[in-house]
Amino acid sequence: MTYLEFMKQKENEALENNKEDSAVVLLLEHICGLETNALFMKRGDKIEDEIVNKFNEIFDKYLHENQPIQYLIGTSCFYGYDFIVNENVLIPRFETEELVENILYKYDEHFGGKKVEVCDLATGSGCIAITLAKEEPNMHVVASDISKEALEVARKNNEKLGANVKFLQGDMLEPLKGKKFDIFVSNPPYIPENEVVDSLVKDNEPNLALFGGEDGMKFYRIILQGLRPLLNKKALVAFEHGYDKKDEMLALCKKYFPECKAECIKDLEGKDRMTFIYVGDFKWQEE
Known part of the structure; x- marks a missing residue:
């Protein structure tokens, strides 16, 4: 039997x-220890018995034990980096890669290569914080989370990938008091409590990192209410959120940052997935 x-x-x-x-x-x-392109090049080769046996051992668990494949293999690829993941952290999603991509673009556009202080709140596996630090050396990144177990995973990823992120443990904005940031990013829990969630997700990934109160907006209110003292005069704020929360997000931005420009950005599927706030001296051009 060939690889293909x-x-x-198995598919x-x-x-x-x-x-x-x-x-x-x-x-x-x-x-196989191969990237997608290299595996594709082997599609016509005969697959080795050793590979088949190792594959079937894990694949059987995937089929019958209701565990995500990322937890079974212990890693998940995010922005080209292999992150350690386990039951203490969410599995990074491709939508969050788009959030990182937009932050890097906005950084180039508005900060022009200057050194900046960055905060990633509710960091989980550290995928956002570590990727930003790896992709842009002029970003000095601090990341926080309430979960000690999640931070253990994030620190391991930081060491594994050779980043230099500083981690803080605490609830929401509490561990950040007294600090100032140029870029603030957060992908907090945002699933409404009563929303039906696939059992593969709900029964495996930490509920603490999934659910965001009755309407899914709880943590955005907490963050935006107390965020201003943590920002420098010119700052960029970036959130990932539920695709159907555009109006609620923009209303919160207007409430707590009435003088600032805010925009909702669509993901590659055309869904309103990200909101950015531009604080201070930003030269804004309407599209």
Whole structure:
């Protein structure tokens, strides 16, 4: 059996068991130690018995034990970096990669290569903070989280990937008091408490990092209410949020930052996924 034939067979098995077929490539990349392009180049080669046996051992758990493939292999790729993940942190999503991409773009546009102080609140695995620090050396990044267990994972990722992020433990803005930032980013818990969530997510990923109060907006209110003392005169604020929360987000921005420009940015699927606030001296040009 070739690699391609094996992948097709396992993708069909996944779909027959109501599982995501994308897990097949992720698992095979992990077993083979190859990136997607290199694995693609092997598609016509005969797959080795050793690879098949290792794959099936983990894949069987994926099919029958209701665990995300990322937790089973212990890693998740984010922005080209392999992050350690486990049950103490959320699995990084591709939408959050878009948040990072937009922050890097806005940094170039508005700060022009200057050294800046950055905060990532509710950092989880550290994927946002560490990626920003890796991609832009002029960003001095501080990251915080209420979960000691999550910060243990984030620190391991920081060391593994050779970043220089400083981590603080505490509830919301509490550990940040007395500090000032040029860029503030947060992807806090934002799923409404009564929203139906897939069991693969709800039963495995930390609920502390998933649910954001009755309407999903609890933590945005807490952050925006107390954020201004933490910002320098010119600052960029960036949030990821639920795709249906554009109006609520912009209303909160207007309430707590009435003099500032705020915009909601769509993700690649055309959903209103990110809100940016431009504080202070930003030269804004309407599109």
